[in-house]
Amino acid sequence: MLISDIQKEIIEEFAGLGEWMERYNYLIDLGKNLPMIDQAFRNDDYLIRGCQSRVWLNAELRDGIVYFTADSDAIITKGIAALMIRVFTGHTPAEIIAADLGFIDEIGLKEHLSPTRSNGMVSMINQMRYYAMAYQAKQQK
Amino acid sequence: MLISDIQKEIIEEFAGLGEWMERYNYLIDLGKNLPMIDQAFRNDDYLIRGCQSRVWLNAELRDGIVYFTADSDAIITKGIAALMIRVFTGHTPAEIIAADLGFIDEIGLKEHLSPTRSNGMVSMINQMRYYAMAYQAKQQK
Amino acid sequence: MTDFPILKIRSDFPILSQMVYGKPVAYLDNGATTQKPIRMIEAIDKIHREQNASIHRSVNFLSDKMTSLYEEARTTVQNFIGAPKTSQIIFTSGATGSINLVAFSFGESILKAGDEIILSTMEHHSNIVPWQMACERKGASLKIIPVTDIGELDIEAYKNLFSDRTRIVAVTHVSNVLGTINPVKEIVQIAHSHGVPILLDGAQAVQHEPVNVADLDCDFYAFSGHKIYGPTGIGVLYGKEEWLERLPPYQGGGDMIDQVTFEKTTYNVLPFKFEAGTTNFIGAIGMAESMNYLSSIGLENIQRYEQQLRDYAIQKLGAIPQLRMYGTSEHKAAVFSFILNNVHPYDTGLIIDKYGVAVRTGTHCAMPLMQRFGIHGTVRASFCFYNTMEEVDRLCDALNAVLDLMG
Amino acid sequence: MTDFPILKIRSDFPILSQMVYGKPVAYLDNGATTQKPIRMIEAIDKIHREQNASIHRSVNFLSDKMTSLYEEARTTVQNFIGAPKTSQIIFTSGATGSINLVAFSFGESILKAGDEIILSTMEHHSNIVPWQMACERKGASLKIIPVTDIGELDIEAYKNLFSDRTRIVAVTHVSNVLGTINPVKEIVQIAHSHGVPILLDGAQAVQHEPVNVADLDCDFYAFSGHKIYGPTGIGVLYGKEEWLERLPPYQGGGDMIDQVTFEKTTYNVLPFKFEAGTTNFIGAIGMAESMNYLSSIGLENIQRYEQQLRDYAIQKLGAIPQLRMYGTSEHKAAVFSFILNNVHPYDTGLIIDKYGVAVRTGTHCAMPLMQRFGIHGTVRASFCFYNTMEEVDRLCDALNAVLDLMG
């Protein structure tokens, strides 16, 4: 599936949800079901700096495809991380770099993404892109 | 004459004057007629610091009585200095220290005396009092 | 329960009738910043519309009036905190600006390699980092007063931190995280008994109780306008005259000088020596208006009412078994830091926000204190005199909803 | 003469209809501080009434909105001065605060004993004293660009001031006394041709002409909110990213840190590294609103109209034979410094004030420039785009009245 198709799918899922309570419930479920990151990666080297909830992120490249895993100590943040992984994982570096993340706005999570919101969400997305850029640079060598 | 009587006299003189133009004219005349300070005193040692108009002040004690002379490069400031000298000169240190300068307010010069007005007027009055205090301390020794 | 005119007071703060997510906002983030009374809002508006002009240095009607208002504001602050002279009141950009001023000027003129500065574990970063920077420049080091399990300063340990290299103590009056009201008078006396000066960080104190710096006998006292119902970008540093005379200026610029040549510059008298450039004179006047408003209600009345709020909140929050409170001293402001079992503070904050309850979550700019308690953050509800018992209830209801949702 | 909508513009500034001594004020003290457009007054009022909350660090509806407004203000400033990135816009307390930041952080990290800094004779004290203080701490010295008789920088002399010890140049964009608009692009190029960075003091420039820092290629650019029709207590520092990354922080406190322990503190990313404590976020938003207002009129239009005012004033003031003008460069803003023969500037200022004409008299925080011209002060009339040709006439009539009175 294209990254844009996955985003559409998510937008549709959220459209079926009611007010914030259902949305948060959904994110909490996503967070609970996100496979935990390998404990080996749950350390400061993989920590994304953000004032409040901590997010650990790992990426691996296999056969030209990027796979992300993540964890967070805050469950709603973890739910958002699960969404991000669903959107980005299994794609090529080039696709990830080119992707426009319009869905965040449309599912009402924009407030979680203001550049200075202290939850590390923006940093997480940036970090995912940096991984993709690094892999792309490696491939082109 | 008592310092308070001199102040009354000045208040009456000003009451006879019309709007600001006449008051300023009066101050300008006073300034013009103020005997210049002895050139020997027109130097930085006698300068009262204030951002804008410079005021030089000297005091002398003769037979227990204080005599002030002053000069300024701004004529309205000089006129106000002339008023201050008229009020303070010829009195004992104790009288000068005890004096309440209510007249300044009553003749509409209050704006010239705000603590931070950069014309050195407040500094001049303070300096006159300091002279008086110094002389009093000397007498009491 | 009280004859405090809470309805009248709430009507003095326009923002309190704002709705968020369809509910009237329960603003419990007063430790971060406070709301503005109509008097101060209107004072600022009037200056902008009718009075604004440059202070001190221009010769005209508007400028004279503006200067008077500014210097009257200084007198208001002087009276508000019981300072002996107006020249001891320095307008700064905020508590952070005030503390940086002292840390820099004291650091440059007094600190030598090997010297020591005493801080406490419960300091806000604004009362840590400036001292760290001064220590780094001068080769000095920090000694830290520990905090007990209930969130009080360990005074016996404090006494043992002094050495003949101790140069200054810097301690907060009221903790922004725990709410602990430190025994500052005693803390000052101990410092002085060692001949050491002391700065008190009053950022969380001046708005909640009557403060008298002469009585406290502290050498410096710092606080922020925006936390005392005033504008942003303005703060106060009070200092003992002897210290202010002795310390070199902090920033260079207009108004703080006496004479400038390229060879040599001499400095203005107090307080102007420490007020470089065009100050936030409109902010200063706004802050003074807020102080006048507080005085019209009476700081003692405010303190008493806030104690009632505190006691009620202790009882209600204490009834939530999954809630772990940090800071349980008897001497405590109406500031509550806590964690709900197994729920991340950030999740808690996000959810109760949807109930219209505004709090702050995170480390509250006090990471060393978080480390002391082995946590990464808390939820903080900080009350003030326009809050109500009903808002305590709303907080607790929202917290119970969080527990349901996350359960 | 012009299709500039001056009546509409004047009605945007409530204070311009104030009466002083029974006359509408002719506010010609815009070099000291500027008046506030209704848009910005209402923006501040609305924040105080409806929106205020702590930025960045709280998790709630109001705080999120406030944070967005603050960061949008940063983007507005970025666009207003053509900065490549928002992270290059640092909110400070004013031009003085901005220059002190650079002088300190540059001084601490770069300056060594024997190094040299180039300033000019026409600098404001705020662009002199911070550098003197840095020099004193580090054993560096100042080299001064002379000013010609008509009040221009002597560019040839400037070129000869560079040595291999020159570390930075700090020069004003527009002189606050003479009105001279310096050829800053050339001045920047000369500095860069010697591999030396340059700070431009834009306090008197950004409000009068379109400024593009990327085009100027300066390394730092500083200015004040209150001089660009915004609130007091707020200012801007722009810096090239490389420099801002390289310089150490200036003040310590909340928000500027990444991690704090008592052993070691690491700092936040740009621009936050330089914004310690609670910034004047309301002031920043107000200033941005003023910039939006200026942009809606068009800086080019403002510049053109102010040039017409300038030309008319040159002609009218030139017709007073007893008036001696300081600063007669062709490249000049509508700022006029002068002395009436034998009349002290202070006397002049006092008297024309009674005619409702507000000017500033004195040294204008530029004592070295006064020394250059062998004077103790001037009368300064500084115009901006809400002033009128009639106000030029009123100034001249008042000056003639002074001459009559003092004659």
Ligand SMILES: Cc1ncc(COP(=O)(O)O)c(C=O)c1O
């Ligand atoms: C050229 C120049 N630089 C710097 C400043 C200092 O600005 P502020 O006092 O707003 O910090 C001023 C204004 O006073 C100025 O005219």
Ligand SMILES: Cc1ncc(COP(=O)(O)O)c(C=O)c1O
């Ligand atoms: C105890 C304490 N000190 C200092 C500060 C810093 O205040 P500001 O950010 O207003 O400079 C704060 C508030 O954040 C505080 O709570």
